[in-house]
Every structure is written in C-alpha cells, then in structure tokens.
Amino acid sequence: MRIFPESALVQLEFDKIRNLLAEQCNTEYARAKAGDLRIHTRLEFIEWELRQAHEFKGVLQNGQYFPNDNTLNLSRELKLLGIPGATLTGEQFLQIRKLAESMNSIFRWFDTERKIAYPALARVIAHTQYEKSIIAKIDEVLDESGIVRDNASEELANIRMSLFRKRNELRRQFDRILSKLGKSGYVADIEESFLNGRRVVAIFAEHKRQVKGILHGESDTRRTSFIEPEETIELNNDVFSLEHAESKEVYRILRELTTQLSGHAPLLAAWHDILGEFDFIRAKARLAIDMNANFPLLLDKAHIQLRQAYHPLLYLYNRKNQKPTIPTNINLNEKDRLLVISGPNAGGKTVTMKTVGLLQLMIQSGLLVPVHPDSEMGIFKQIMIHIGDTQSLEFELSTYSSHLKNMKYFMENANGKTLFFIDELGSGSDPNLGGAFAEVILEELVRKHSFGIVTTHYLNLKVMANKTPGIINGAMAFDESNLAPLYKLIIGKPGSSYTFSIAERIGLEPRLIQRARALVDEDHFRLDKLLNRTEQDLRHLEQREKDLQKMLKENEKLKREMEILIHREKHDQQVELLKHQNKITEERTAYLKEMERKLKQILFDWRRSDDKSEVIRQMQLLLFKQKEKQGNEKVKKKFDSRYEEVGGDVQVGDKVMMRKNHQVGKIKEIRGKKAVVQVGLIPITTELADLIVVRDKPQEESAE
Numbered sequence: 001m002r003i004f005p006e007s008a009l010v011q012l013e014f015d016k017i018r019n020l021l022a023e024q025c026n027t028e029y030a031r032a033k034a035g036d037l038r039i040h041t042r043l044e045f046i047e048w049e050l051r052q053a054h055e056f057k058g059v060l061q062n063g064q065y066f067p068n069d070n071t072l073n074l075s076r077e078l079k080l081l082g083i084p085g086a087t088l089t090g091e092q093f094l095q096i097r098k099l100a101e102s103m104n105s106i107f108r109w110f111d112t113e114r115k116i117a118y119p120a121l122a123r124v125i126a127h128t129q130y131e132k133s134i135i136a137k138i139d140e141v142l143d144e145s146g147i148v149r150d151n152a153s154e155e156l157a158n159i160r161m162s163l164f165r166k167r168n169e170l171r172r173q174f175d176r177i178l179s180k181l182g183k184s185g186y187v188a189d190i191e192e193s194f195l196n197g198r199r200v201v202a203i204f205a206e207h208k209r210q211v212k213g214i215l216h217g218e219s220d221t222r223r224t225s226f227i228e229p230e231e232t233i234e235l236n237n238d239v240f241s242l243e244h245a246e247s248k249e250v251y252r253i254l255r256e257l258t259t260q261l262s263g264h265a266p267l268l269a270a271w272h273d274i275l276g277e278f279d280f281i282r283a284k285a286r287l288a289i290d291m292n293a294n295f296p297l298l299l300d301k302a303h304i305q306l307r308q309a310y311h312p313l314l315y316l317y318n319r320k321n322q323k324p325t326i327p328t329n330i331n332l333n334e335k336d337r338l339l340v341i342s343g344p345n346a347g348g349k350t351v352t353m354k355t356v357g358l359l360q361l362m363i364q365s366g367l368l369v370p371v372h373p374d375s376e377m378g379i380f381k382q383i384m385i386h387i388g389d390t391q392s393l394e395f396e397l398s399t400y401s402s403h404l405k406n407m408k409y410f411m412e413n414a415n416g417k418t419l420f421f422i423d424e425l426g427s428g429s430d431p432n433l434g435g436a437f438a439e440v441i442l443e444e445l446v447r448k449h450s451f452g453i454v455t456t457h458y459l460n461l462k463v464m465a466n467k468t469p470g471i472i473n474g475a476m477a478f479d480e481s482n483l484a485p486l487y488k489l490i491i492g493k494p495g496s497s498y499t500f501s502i503a504e505r506i507g508l509e510p511r512l513i514q515r516a517r518a519l520v521d522e523d524h525f526r527l528d529k530l531l532n533r534t535e536q537d538l539r540h541l542e543q544r545e546k547d548l549q550k551m552l553k554e555n556e557k558l559k560r561e562m563e564i565l566i567h568r569e570k571h572d573q574q575v576e577l578l579k580h581q582n583k584i585t586e587e588r589t590a591y592l593k594e595m596e597r598k599l600k601q602i603l604f605d606w607r608r609s610d611d612k613s614e615v616i617r618q619m620q621l622l623l624f625k626q627k628e629k630q631g632n633e634k635v636k637k638k639f640d641s642r643y644e645e646v647g648g649d650v651q652v653g654d655k656v657m658m659r660k661n662h663q664v665g666k667i668k669e670i671r672g673k674k675a676v677v678q679v680g681l682i683p684i685t686t687e688l689a690d691l692i693v694v695r696d697k698p699q700e701e702s703a704e
Contacts, residue, residue, distance in 0.1 A: 001039040002382035004409060011387050012357045013313055024283035026071040029276025039365045041381055043300040049366025051120035054295040056285035067105035068278045070098050078272055082265040087255040090146030093138050100134045103271045124277055128270050141257050148250045156249045163242040170235040174199055177229045186211060188224045198236045200226040284367055291315060293368035296375035302417055302451050303378030304332040310370040311355040326487040328352050332451050336472045339453045340465040343476030348487040349455040353421045356453060360419060381417035384410050411444045420452035435460045446470040643694040650675060656691040
C-alpha cells in the first residue's frame with residue numbers, strides 16, 4: 001500500500017498498534033513480524049490472515065488449549081546445525097528436542113475434526129510434516145538433562161567405567177591420608193579442596209613442609225596451603241587423563257549427532273518459523289480480545305460500512321479509566337464517497353477521521369478491528385492524510401502553502417482505490433478565498449471517484465455537500481444546554497460550530513457578542529443558527545425515539561411474560577386434570593385386581609371343596625354385595641345433588657336421611673330410641689342413630 005506522507009502511520013498511531021501487538025508476542029520471530037507489520041492489498045492474503053486471528057480468538061475464548069507454550073528462540077542453534085563441522089552442546093540439543101516435541105503436539109492437536117473447524121490455522125502446517133526420528137536420535141545419545149549417555153558408544157562406556165574405578169580408588173586413598181594428617185593436627189578447617197582439577201588437602205601453612213607432595217597454592221591470608229599428597233599424584237594423573245579422554249569422546253559423539261541432524265536443518269528451521277507464526281497469530285487474537293475486535297465482511301473493492309466502530313487506542317484508554325467510548329457508524333460507497341464532517345471544536349471530528357483511517361490500516365495488515373461483525377470493509381491501494389499543522393521550516397513553507405502542496409499531491413495521485421483524510425480543509429487562509437479553493441479541491445477528488453473524510457467549519461462546504469452528488473454531510477452532536485460534546489456522528493446534515501453559544505456559556509460580555517454578530521453576514525448567521533436549532537431538535541427527536549423503543553421493548557417483554565404465564569396456567573390445569581383421571585383409573589384398576597383375586601380364590605375353592613353350595617353362596621355374596629354397593633353409590637350421588645347434611649338432634653317434622661340406603665323422609669313420630677319416617681307413602685320404623693337431619697340445597701347450587 002502507498003502511504004502519503006511518510007509520517008502518516010505515526011499520525012494515525014499505527015505504530016502504537018504495532019507496539020501493542022509486539023507486547024503480546026513471546027518469540028523473537030513474532031516480535032520481529034509485529035514490528036514490521038505490513039499493510040497488504042491482496043484480498044486472499046488479508047482474508048486468510050484475518051481468519052487465522054479469528055479462529056485463534058475462538059480457541060482462546062472457548063478455553064481450549066493450543067500447544068505452543070514453549071518460547072523457543074533457536075535461530076543461532078539452527079544456523080549452526082546447517083554449518084558443516086559445527087558441533088552443538090547437549091543443552092542446545094535439548095532445545096531442538098523441545099522444538100520437535102512442540103511440533104508433535106501441534107500435529108496431534110490438528111485431528112480431523114479440528115482441521116475442518118479451523119482450516120486457516122491448519123493451513124500453517126499444511127506444507128510440512130513431522131519427523132519422529134529427530135527425537136529418537138537425540139534420546140539415543142542424551143538423557144533428560146542433556147548429558148551424553150554412557151551407552152552412547154562402547155568407548156565412552158569403557159572410559160567412564162575406568163574413571164569410576166579410579167575415582168573410587170583415589171577417594172579411598174585420599175581419605176586415609178586425610179585421616180592420618182588430621183590426627184597429626186596438620187589439616188586446616190576446610191580439610192580439602194580442588195585446584196586445577198586435582199584433589200588437594202588443606203594444610204596449615206606452618207606444617208606444609210612436613211607433608212610430601214606438590215604445592216598447588218595458598219589461601220589469601222597465607223595461613224592455609226593446598227598440597228597434593230605424593231601418594232595420590234599418580235591417581236590424579238590417571239583421573240585427569242581419563243577425564244580428558246571422556247571429554248574428547250563426548251565431543252566426538254555430539255559432533256556425530258550434529259552431522260546426523262544437519263540433514264533435517266531445513267525441516268527444523270521450518271518448524272521454528274511455524275511456532276513463531278502460531279505465536280504471532282496468538283498475539284493477534286489476544287490483542288483482538290483486549291480491543292473487543294471482530295472479523296467484518298471483507299470486500300475486494302473500495303467500500304466502508306462501519307457499525308459500532310471504536311478507535312482501538314481510545315477504547316483501551318477509556319476502559320482502563322472506566323469511561324464509556326461512543327461508537328461511530330459510517331457508510332461510504334459508490335454513491336456517497338466523500339463525507340464532510342462539521343461541528344464545534346473538540347467535538348470528535350478528528351478522532352472520528354482517525355478511527356476510520358486506523359481501522360483501515362489494521363484490517364489490511366491482518367488485524368481484527370473493534371467493529372460490529374456485520375460491518376463491511378473494502379481494500380484500498382493508497383491512503384493519504386493531511387492532519388494538523390504541516391508547516392515546513394526546511395522549505396520555508398507557511399501552513400497554508402504546505403496545505404496546498406499536499407492538496408496538489410492528493411489531486412494528482414488520487415483514484416478510485418484511494419482513501420484520504422483532510423483535517424480542516426481550506427484553513428490557514430482568508431475564509432472566502434480558502435473556502436473557494438476547498439470547493440475546487442473537493443470537486444476534483446469527487447471527480448476522481450476517491451473515498452475520503454474531510455472536516456471543516458466552512459459554511460460553503462456544508463452547502464456544497466448537500467447539492468453535489470458523491471458528497472454527504474455529517475455533524476458531530478453537541479449538547480448546547482450543557483456546553484458539552486457528545487462525540488456522536490450524525491450522517492446526512494451539516495453541523496453548527498456553536499460559536500456564539502460557546503461564547504455565551506463561557507461568560508463573554510454580551511456587548512462583545514452582539515458586536516461580533518453585527519459583523520457577521522445576516523444570512524450566514526441565520527443559517528448557522530438554523531443548523532444549531534435543527535441539530536438540537538434532531539437530538540430531542542432521537543431521544544424520544546429511544547424512549548419509545550424502550551417502552552415498546554418493555555411492552556413486548558410484558559407480553560411475552562403474560563403469554564408464558566397463561567401457558568403455564570393451562571399446563572397446570574391439564575396436569576391436575578390428568579392427575580384426577582389417573583387417580584380414578586388407579587382406583588378402578590385396584591378394584592378389578594381385587595375382584596380378580598377373589599374370583600380366582602372362589603374358583604380354587606370350587607375345585608377343592610365337596611360342598612359346592614357353600615362356594616356358590618360365597619360367589620353370590622360377592623357379586624350381589626357389589627351390586628348393592630354400586631346401587632348405594634348411585635343413591636348417594638343423587639342425594640348429594642339435592643340435599644345437604646345439617647346434623648343435630650332429630651325432632652318431629654325434620655327431614656332426615658337413613659344411613660343404610662340414603663332414602664329421605666319426614667319424622668312422623670318418635671318412640672324412645674326409634675322413630676317413624678314417612679318415605680313417600682310408606683312409613684318406616686328405624687333407629688334414631690341411623691338418621692341424619694338434612695335440608696334441601698338452595699336452587700342456585702342445585703342448578704349448578
């Protein structure tokens with residue numbers, strides 16, 4: 001991508017994004033790639049980079065483990081491995097082994113399902129393979145501490161066995177000498193030490209001539225002398241010789257192992273780059289999570305449709321200070337390619353412009369951006385910016401001269417794949433003349449089908465944007481009552497600069513404000529005031545619309561809750577009905593089972609009994625008693641529908657019910673413990689204890 005001027009990346013703060021990305025990296029490879037983050041123009045490359053970051057972001061957010069924990073910077077080791085005659089140490093081979101282990105874990109992580117789920121990440125290892133012989137060759141020679149194994153060669157095994165024996169013999173001999181000298185009082189407090197690789201005894205300096213041997217040195221205080229006893233000189237020589245032979249054999253083995261693995265040097269270098277690449281992708285994913293970034297739809301054309309877009313650095317700063325960040329919505333397409341933003345100073349015009357520029361740089365460098373996932377972003381071939389004072393002392397250019405020089409470059413080089421940003425177009429000169437040049441510049445950039453954002457206070461540019469195809473107005477919202485910017489972009493209308501409102505709010509003398517108004521062209525003042533009022537009215541309408549939408553959502557919520565409640569009540573009623581039906585069915589089933597049991601018993605008794613008449617009597621008793629019971633139940637049901645029990649003492653004239661058959665009649669006469677009950681036309685004598693006083697149910701209840 002072509003960038004103009006050279007300082008554009010710094011002005012848009014892209015260098016800070018690079019630094020934040022580098023902080024997330026663990027390997028030198030990833031840090032170098034983050035520091036040299038390139039801005040691309042090929043759709044396929046950008047899309048794969050974004051998809052890789054998006055997939056790794058999903059891995060992290062889902063709590064999945066990805067096996068690239070080891071931070072390996074093996075550039076030097078791998079370079080040595082490719083040089084003929086070079087020899088790596090045991091520790092360096094252990095680092096190479098970790099590299100192979102990490103790659104083995106990564107290959108195993110990408111099983112069939114994950115290759116389908118994460119195709120962009122799987123593509124990183126698509127052109128390499130795992131070679132298990134690398135770990136096998138290292139393990140054959142080295143142990144887990146990086147020490148060459150005794151069985152790495154037959155010669156090394158013999159040397160170490162001889163060395164073990166000689167050291168034991170030397171230790172026993174030395175212990176005897178130390179014990180003998182200790183009894184004589186010659187040995188100092190530290191007793192023994194090693195000098196020049198040889199075992200020596202520490203002797204008080206005044207006794208050093210009483211001990212035969214080689215003097216290897218003295219302490220700093222000269223009170224202690226270090227002597228190699230005469231009896232151990234030959235053994236020390238043997239140990240020293242064997243140690244030298246061991247070192248020589250170990251070096252030969254390591255050199256041979258280096259030669260064996262040198263054939264895999266290209267593969268190991270590719271593995272090293274793959275680990276660095278995954279570290280770089282993880283850094284992009286972690287940065288995206290910090291910024292709440294997403295993967296928008298990418299189009300291979302000049303296009304910008306941002307929804308809920310944030311300036312990433314401002315978002316991080318505000319989140320750290322627990323402040324809200326106001327999102328921006330911007331749409332630039334073939335119909336509306338150029339946005340003219342107006343409004344008061346410190347209202348967020350420049351921040352909005354920088355937000356679009358920085359997000360475009362990030363997306364084309366393969367970084368996820370803090371926008372709504374439904375946003376759409378295109379690809380541009382070049383970005384041009386003119387932000388801030390660009391006065392050049394070197395070329396003796398004034399602010400306006402430098403401004404025109406940059407505008408000349410814009411107009412000569414802009415095309416349909418250009419995205420440009422101009423802050424305060426036409427400023428630095430006479431307002432009328434500067435405004436005229438600004439119109440010409442905008443017309444030329446529109447004619448070249450370039451995409452861009454321009455900020456201005458010029459009224460003629462606001463008017464021009466309303467009537468020129470390809471240009472649209474935008475305004476930064478401002479709360480006039482509180483004299484505070486709202487940092488919200490409103491598309492489709494120009495904004496007021498609130499010059500006189502701000503002057504009134506800060507307490508400038510009314511006399512001075514009136515003089516200033518008198519000097520302003522009446523039409524200009526009236527238009528600015530109209531813009532002011534229109535913007536405030538629009539804000540009130542937006543607030544009322546928000547309140548209305550909130551109420552509609554609350555009503556919808558209440559409606560859903562009511563539907564859920566009604567559904568639950570219907571469900572409870574159905575459950576109760578089913579319980580009642582199930583209870584009746586259970587009682588009926590229990591009755592039928594009991595009848596079946598009794599009939600089986602009667603059948604069994606019939607077969608075994610000689611007296612068949614008794615069995616018949618039992619059967620009749622069972623069947624007729626049941627019919628009687630059913631009849632009584634019908635009578636009781638009929639009674640319950642017409643009468644209700646009153647209770648109390650029975651008196652002549654009371655309406656009573658007989659317990660045995662539920663028949664109702666009137667008391668005609670009481671004879672001691674008995675009573676005469678008139679049931680229809682028939683008088684019946686029965687026990688008082690078998691009678692219950694009743695009364696007719698009211699007509700309404702009877703109807704029910």
